[in-house]
Amino acid sequence: MIKLQGVTKVYDGATVAVRDATASIQKGEFVFLVGPSGSGKSTIIHLLMREEKPTSGEIWVAGRNIVELPDWKVPYLRRSVGTVFQDFKLLPNKTVFENVAFALEVIGRPRGMVAQQVPKVLKLVGLSSKADRLPRQLSGGEQQRVSVARAFVNRPLILLADEPTGNLDPATSVGIMRLLDRINRTGTTVVMATHDHAIVDAMRRRVIQLERGRIVRDENRGVYEGGRAPQGTPEAESASVDETSSPNGEAAVEDAATDIPTSEGA
C-alpha cells in the first residue's frame, strides 16, 4: 500500500529532514511514526500526500509512484488518501455537516451521494446530533472528530494523521484513537505521526521510530521507547546501536526496517 525506497528530503540544500528512509506498509496496517520534534515524522506525512517531493528516492502509494506523478494528477492521489492534522483545519463559517460535505462537493460528488454519506460518517464519529453546530461551538475532541469524518467520508484507502491528538487532553485523545482504530478495522491503512507515548504504548501497533531524519527502528507491536521495550527485539537493539552513531549502524537499521517477517504478512 505504501512503500518508501531510499527516500531523502533536503530543504534548501542544507537541512536534511529525512535521510535514506526505506519502509513498506501493507494494506490494513496501523503504523505509528514516532520521534522527537524535527525528527522527520511530519515530512514523511507530507511526502506521502505529495505535499512535497523527495530530493531522492522512490515513494509508492496505492500502487502509484507518486514521485513521478504529474502535478495535475495529485488531486486524484489525495482522493484516496485522507488526512487529519493537529489543528483540525475546519472551515469556521461552515457547520459540521457542511465541513464534511465540502470534501465530497469539491471533488464533484453528486448531491444525492453527499446527502447519503455525510450522515453515515457523522454517525460513525458520534456527532449526528451536532450536525448543525459551527466548529467554535464544539470541544477540541469534537472538532477533531469532524476532521476525521471529513478525511474518511470519501472512504480513502489510506488515512494519514499528523499529531491528531497533539491539541487534546489524554481522555479526549483516547476517544480519537478508538475512532482511528475503528476506521483501521474497516480495512483502511492508517499512518499516524505522534510523540504521545501513552497512546503508542497502549495501542501496541507497528512503530517506526525516526531520529534526525533516519529510521532507527521498525517494530511490530512496538512501544514508544524502543530501548525500554518489555520484549526487547533484536531490531530494537540494532536501532540503539545507530543512536550512538556507529559507522555500521546505517546498514543494521536498514535490515531492521526491511527484515521484519510479520510486517510482510500483515
Add this chain to the structure above:
Amino acid sequence: MRAEYVVGEAAANLRRNMLLVVGAILAVFVSLFMTYMALIVNEMARKSTIRWQEGITIVAWLDDSDLATHSAIQSEVQGWDEVKRAEYVDKLATWEEFQVFFADQPELIQEADASAMPASVRLELIDNETHATVVARLSRIPGVDDVDEATDAIEDTLEASRLLNTGGIVLGVALGLSAVVMISNTVRMAIYARREEIGIMKLVGASNWFVRTPFLLEGLVEGLVGGALAFLAGWFGYRTFISNLDLGIIQTQVSDSFLISRGLMVLLFAAAAGAIGSLVGLRRYLQESD
C-alpha cells in the same frame, strides 16, 4: 452543482473586495474607452483623407477619354521635374474608394456605379513649394477635368491622425497593462481571503481547475464589465458629441457596422485582459500548489 458553485464563489469574491473590484473595472474601462475613441477618431481621419495617403497632395480628375489618352497624360506628368510620383487610379479603384467614403449613405452607393466614377492621376511632389505651378500646369492639359489639392487642413489631419495612432497605441497599451495588474491584484486578494478554504480543497483532492475556475471567472467578469462600459460610453459619447459636429473638411460620420465591429474587438480585449489578469494572479498560487 458545479456551475452553481463556480458562479456563487466568483460572486462572493467580487462582493468581498468591492473597492478593489471597482478599481479594476475602472482601469479596464478607461483604457478601453480611450482605445475605442482613438479607433473612432482614426476612422474619421482615414475617411477624410482617403485620397491623400502616402504623400499624395494633388489629384487630377480625368474626363472619360480612352485608356491610351489616360496613360499618355500619366506618363507626361510623371516626366515633370517637380513630380516624384504620378499614380494612375482607374474607375474601379475610385468606385471602391467611393463606397468606403459613403459607407453610411447606402442610398448614394445604390445610385452610382463604377462607370460613373472618374479616373484620376495622383501626384506626389518632390517639393510641396511647387504646388501652385503644378496645379496650374495640370489644369491646362486637355483631358483633365478638375484638379483637387490637399489643403493645409488635410495635411494637419493626416499629421494628427498619425500622432493619434502612435499616442493611442502607447496609452492604450500602458493603461491596458495597468488594468491587467489591477485585475491580477483583485484575484490575488480573493485567493488570500480564501487561502484556508483553498488549502482544504486541495487537501481533499479538488482538481486544480475546480479551485481556479471561480477566480478566472472573477477576472473575466471584471474585464467584461469594464469593456462593456467602454463600449457603451464610446458609442453614446460618439453619437452625442462627435457625429453631429461640423468639422468642415473632416468627415465625422462613422458607420454603425464600424462602431459595432470595433466595439466587439474592445469587448474581446476586455475579456483577454480579465483572463490574463486572473491567470497572472493565480500564477504564484499555482506554483506554490504543485
